[in-house]
Amino acid sequence: MQADECQNLADVRYQIDLINNSILALLAKRQKYVERAAQLKKDISEAPAPARRAQIIEKITQEAAQLGLDTNVATAVFNSMIDAFIALEQKNILKHANT
Numbered sequence: 271m272q273a274d275e276c277q278n279l280a281d282v283r284y285q286i287d288l289i290n291n292s293i294l295a296l297l298a299k300r301q302k303y304v305e306r307a308a309q310l311k312k313d314i315s316e317a318p319a320p321a322r323r324a325q326i327i328e329k330i331t332q333e334a335a336q337l338g339l340d341t342n343v344a345t346a347v348f349n350s351m352i353d354a355f356i357a358l359e360q361k362n363i364l365k366h367a368n369t
């Protein structure tokens with residue numbers, strides 16, 4: 271069902287819930303690669319990788335604009351996601367360092 275075919279909020283929220291499930295599955299898949307990145311890093315100081323982050327944000331800003339996705343929404347979501355994954359990396363690197 272397209273957004274403009276939704277007749278009420280329940281229709282809209284059903285579709286949003288479906289999209290949430292898709293996003294969650296992709297996040298779980300993404301996490302596996304972030305965990306592998308953490309394994310390949312030797313020190314907790316390597317977790318943030320600001321140049322890589324800047325590259326991602328620049329790329330997704332351009333792609334968001336092409337998709338008609340609000341660029342503020344895109345950058346906020348990606349910055350928040352990357353912050354959370356950096357924290358996970360740091361936790362994993364520390365856990366590995368202590369074992």
Ligand SMILES: C=C(O[C@@H]1C=C(C(=O)O)C=C[C@H]1O)C(=O)O
Nearest residue numbers: 304307317318319322323352355
């Ligand atoms: C996954 C990496 O580590 C961190 C997490 C990133 C991400 O979630 O995309 C990107 C860069 C780093 O902040 C990486 O260095 O590539």
